[in-house]
Amino acid sequence: MSGLIDQFGRTATDLRMSLVDKCNLRCRYCMPAEGLDWLEKNSLLAAHEAIRLADIAIRQLGVNEIRFTGGEPLVRADLVDIIGGIHALHPEVELSMTTNGINLERKIEDLVTAGLSRINVSLDTVCPETFAKITRRDRLTKVLTGLHAAKAAGLEPIKINAVLLRGINDHEATELLTWSLKHGYKLRFIEQMPLDADQKWKRANMVTAAEIRDQLSQTYTLSPHEMQRGSAPAELFNVRDPASEEVIGTVGIIASVTEPFCAECTRTRLTADAKVRSCLFSHQETDLLDLLRDGSSDDTIAAAWREAMWHKPRAHGQTKTGLGMPGFVQPQRTMSAIGG
Numbered sequence: 001m002s003g004l005i006d007q008f009g010r011t012a013t014d015l016r017m018s019l020v021d022k023c024n025l026r027c028r029y030c031m032p033a034e035g036l037d038w039l040e041k042n043s044l045l046a047a048h049e050a051i052r053l054a055d056i057a058i059r060q061l062g063v064n065e066i067r068f069t070g071g072e073p074l075v076r077a078d079l080v081d082i083i084g085g086i087h088a089l090h091p092e093v094e095l096s097m098t099t100n101g102i103n104l105e106r107k108i109e110d111l112v113t114a115g116l117s118r119i120n121v122s123l124d125t126v127c128p129e130t131f132a133k134i135t136r137r138d139r140l141t142k143v144l145t146g147l148h149a150a151k152a153a154g155l156e157p158i159k160i161n162a163v164l165l166r167g168i169n170d171h172e173a174t175e176l177l178t179w180s181l182k183h184g185y186k187l188r189f190i191e192q193m194p195l196d197a198d199q200k201w202k203r204a205n206m207v208t209a210a211e212i213r214d215q216l217s218q219t220y221t222l223s224p225h226e227m228q229r230g231s232a233p234a235e236l237f238n239v240r241d242p243a244s245e246e247v248i249g250t251v252g253i254i255a256s257v258t259e260p261f262c263a264e265c266t267r268t269r270l271t272a273d274a275k276v277r278s279c280l281f282s283h284q285e286t287d288l289l290d291l292l293r294d295g296s297s298d299d300t301i302a303a304a305w306r307e308a309m310w311h312k313p314r315a316h317g318q319t320k321t322g323l324g325m326p327g328f329v330q331p332q333r334t335m336s337a338i339g340g
């Protein structure tokens with residue numbers, strides 16, 4: 001078996017698989033208020049096709065971890081079938097999901113029974129007004145209920161992904177950390193990336209990892225976590241109580257823009273219409289949907305996937321200087337249409 005190796009010597013073993021482009025929130029850094037032109041239903045991977053691609057990835061391409069994403073994976077009625085189908089074939093592979101948490105309460109038991117082992121819930125604020133401002137929906141309570149249900153179902157760790165936006169929730173980092181520590185959730189801040197539909201992202205306006213560390217350090221003492229970071233995108237810190245200096249939890253910061261980690265990247269991505277993307281910021285995609293549907297063999301599909309990943313760019317945006325710098329061209333697809 002030859003894996004997903006690229007020309008710069010990296011091997012992708014971690015598959016981000018988008019299952020749908022639709023979402024029931026409209027986060028302003030991700031999707032426009034009016035939504036997007038959704039994929040036709042017959043362009044979406046059917047459950048059996050998603051299971052087949054996951055099987056090829058694991059059996060022939062060395063993938064050892066799959067995270068389902070979207071859009072919002074929970075809007076897929078057959079999510080339990082997809083997870084159950086992959087888990088039945090490969091019980092050794094960790095299956096996780098990134099979700100906004102809405103409707104999680106109703107589905108979590110079945111998902112865990114089907115084989116879901118970990119979850120990341122996106123939550124940028126615990127203030128209802130700020131939540132409505134960012135997501136353009138008044139649904140914070142549903143997300144919190146979903147989070148509590150995931151905990152009750154025994155998922156551990158439960159990670160929270162948070163994006164800070166200048167002038168909206170950039171002052172709420174500490175409040176979110178305090179809340180996460182209290183509930184036992186592992187918080188990770190993600191720097192906002194230029195993947196918004198409105199193309200309003202400006203490097204000069206984003207909240208940087210350095211700023212986030214500074215803000216948290218006004219209340220807590222942060223020290224580097226002892227765990228080797230490896231290919232994990234988040235830089236992890238121990239959070240110490242300022243009075244006792246005792247470690248009371250951890251916080252992660254994913255500095256994709258200001259401190260990119262492309263050299264360590266182990267990800268391969270599939271969009272909900274089965275396009276391989278070797279990088280979030282690629283302008284090239286390789287279609288697997290036609291191959292899935294024209295009778296091509298698993299070997300042919302695996303070869304096309306390998307070829308796509310061989311051309312993975314050395315770094316985000318294929319510029320030497322980074323995201324938003326001269327030469328950078330934002331990809332057509334938004335984060336929701338790629339799968340974050």
Ligand code: SAM
Nearest residue numbers: 030070071072098099100122161192193335340
């Ligand atoms: N709907 C699911 C959710 O909310 O988690 C999964 C899809 S969402 C696109 C996946 C992750 O991407 C979320 O944590 C979200 O905050 C993050 N995201 C979306 N747009 C982003 C951007 N422009 N910069 C950084 N992170 C972004």
